[in-house]
Amino acid sequence: MTPRPRTRIQRKNMNVILDAGLDVFSQHGFRGATLDQIAQVAGLSKPNLLYYFPSKEAIHVTLLTRLMDTWLDPLRDLDPEGEPVAELTAYVRRKLEMSRDFPRESRLFANEIIQGAPRMQEVLTDHLRPLVDEKASVIAGWMAEGRIRAADPHHLIFSIWAMTQHYADFDAQLCAVLGPRYDARFEEAEVFLETLMRRLLSPGGA
Amino acid sequence: MTPRPRTRIQRKNMNVILDAGLDVFSQHGFRGATLDQIAQVAGLSKPNLLYYFPSKEAIHVTLLTRLMDTWLDPLRDLDPEGEPVAELTAYVRRKLEMSRDFPRESRLFANEIIQGAPRMQEVLTDHLRPLVDEKASVIAGWMAEGRIRAADPHHLIFSIWAMTQHYADFDAQLCAVLGPRYDARFEEAEVFLETLMRRLLSPGGA
DNA sequence: TGCTGATTTGACCAATTGGTCAATGTCACG
DNA sequence: CGTGACATTGACCAATTGGTCAAATCAGCA
Numbered sequence: 001m002t003p004r005p006r007t008r009i010q011r012k013n014m015n016v017i018l019d020a021g022l023d024v025f026s027q028h029g030f031r032g033a034t035l036d037q038i039a040q041v042a043g044l045s046k047p048n049l050l051y052y053f054p055s056k057e058a059i060h061v062t063l064l065t066r067l068m069d070t071w072l073d074p075l076r077d078l079d080p081e082g083e084p085v086a087e088l089t090a091y092v093r094r095k096l097e098m099s100r101d102f103p104r105e106s107r108l109f110a111n112e113i114i115q116g117a118p119r120m121q122e123v124l125t126d127h128l129r130p131l132v133d134e135k136a137s138v139i140a141g142w143m144a145e146g147r148i149r150a151a152d153p154h155h156l157i158f159s160i161w162a163m164t165q166h167y168a169d170f171d172a173q174l175c176a177v178l179g180p181r182y183d184a185r186f187e188e189a190e191v192f193l194e195t196l197m198r199r200l201l202s203p204g205g206a
Numbered sequence: 207m208t209p210r211p212r213t214r215i216q217r218k219n220m221n222v223i224l225d226a227g228l229d230v231f232s233q234h235g236f237r238g239a240t241l242d243q244i245a246q247v248a249g250l251s252k253p254n255l256l257y258y259f260p261s262k263e264a265i266h267v268t269l270l271t272r273l274m275d276t277w278l279d280p281l282r283d284l285d286p287e288g289e290p291v292a293e294l295t296a297y298v299r300r301k302l303e304m305s306r307d308f309p310r311e312s313r314l315f316a317n318e319i320i321q322g323a324p325r326m327q328e329v330l331t332d333h334l335r336p337l338v339d340e341k342a343s344v345i346a347g348w349m350a351e352g353r354i355r356a357a358d359p360h361h362l363i364f365s366i367w368a369m370t371q372h373y374a375d376f377d378a379q380l381c382a383v384l385g386p387r388y389d390a391r392f393e394e395a396e397v398f399l400e401t402l403m404r405r406l407l408s409p410g411g412a
Numbered sequence: 413t414g415c416t417g418a419t420t421t422g423a424c425c426a427a428t429t430g431g432t433c434a435a436t437g438t439c440a441c442g
Numbered sequence: 443c444g445t446g447a448c449a450t451t452g453a454c455c456a457a458t459t460g461g462t463c464a465a466a467t468c469a470g471c472a
Contacts, residue, residue, distance in 0.1 A: 045422085113378050177360070
């Protein structure tokens with residue numbers, strides 16, 4: 001689908017196009033985005049886009065594939081040998097950092113899922129699901145050993161996704177509701193979520 | 207913007223159109239939706255749509271406005287005189303029920319917010335923000351009285367929104383990850399979220 | 413320098429977009 | 443059974459869509 005970049009120029013332009021595509025797709029979704037818009041943001045002509053990518057969909061698929069590579073890293077990093085509460089709060093912190101540092105990627109993903117994930121079914125079932133099941137059973141193990149309080153591990157993971165990605169995906173709402181406190185939203189969120197995780201999971205309920 | 211329906215036929219057709227619009231807008235966002243698609247789902251001709259609504263945007267705006275009316279009811283119902291933990295778990299339960307019973311409405315809202323809420327800024331700052339501030343101070347009052355454990359009330363509300371709406375907005379992801387457990391997702395979520403809220407808020411940390 | 417392949421684009425295309433309008437059909441009510 | 447308002451639509455429009463292509467330009471190398 002995506003030709004391997006061979007020259008300097010190819011690498012540079014493909015990155016420019018993907019960055020522009022990320023801008024536009026994350027803001028309007030696949031169907032709402034147009035090649036003209038992407039070309040304009042990229043500073044290239046439309047035929048030039050199609051010299052590097054065979055179609056609009058190819059740009060989108062390339063973005064989603066590259067995204068999934070790094071998107072799940074925080075969950076992969078969950079260490080079965082680590083201290084349970086520390087591991088899970090660290091996971092939340094990493095996810096929150098991703099929402100802060102890569103909001104466009106989060107929104108691209110959210111758009112795709114909300115619209116039924118038509119171009120991601122296989123990657124979700126083939127890669128995401130096994131990873132989630134694996135980490136859920138690690139968490140279940142911790143719970144069985146009494147190292148953290150019991151709660152459905154899958155829904156625990158879903159809640160962590162929901163709460164952390166919310167700060168990227170619903171940014172416009174936060175901005176409207178928080179007013180002047182908007183600038184501190186990530187610091188406040190980190191404190192709040194750490195408290196939440198600790199009370200939910202710490203054996204003492206601390 | 208939207209003419210008041212005068213006849214039976216008008217009322218019926220406007221509802222048919224709005225329902226079709228909800229289908230299409232919630233799946234593709236504003237720019238990704240087309241009048242032809244809405245007309246097809248509604249079972250009407252395109253010029254007939256435009257006989258009842260002056261433009262594509264008018265349908266969208268009407269949907270959003272009607273939605274906001276009922277979307278915030280669960281939060282409005284939060285009773286300052288009630289028992290704090292019971293009130294907040296009831297709020298979570300009502301929000302979760304809305305995700306279960308009105309997933310299209312949730313996705314319509316999510317699409318609009320993700321795309322920067324270009325058509326909702328004023329309703330967010332004029333209606334949502336005052337309501338959130340009011341309820342946040344109710345919650346803060348409960349915390350100050352020691353009736354629930356302390357935590358940032360605004361971020362508590364955000365987390366409740368995130369976790370409950372996640373079950374509507376990211377349905378495709380849940381389906382892929384949960385597999386056969388997918389059918390029980392709402393029952394499981396209710397149990398999980400009740401546990402979470404209780405541990406987070408109950409003075410004993412129960 | 414000249415050559416060759418990589419890069420860029422103006423012009424173009426068929427299909428689709430949101431929207432208009434005149435003509436037609438239908439319904440309620442006197 | 444008229445008749446006037448309500449309802450419906452086929453035909454059409456200009457603009458935009460994703461995508462093509464031949465011609466022009468550029469970069470690097472012998």
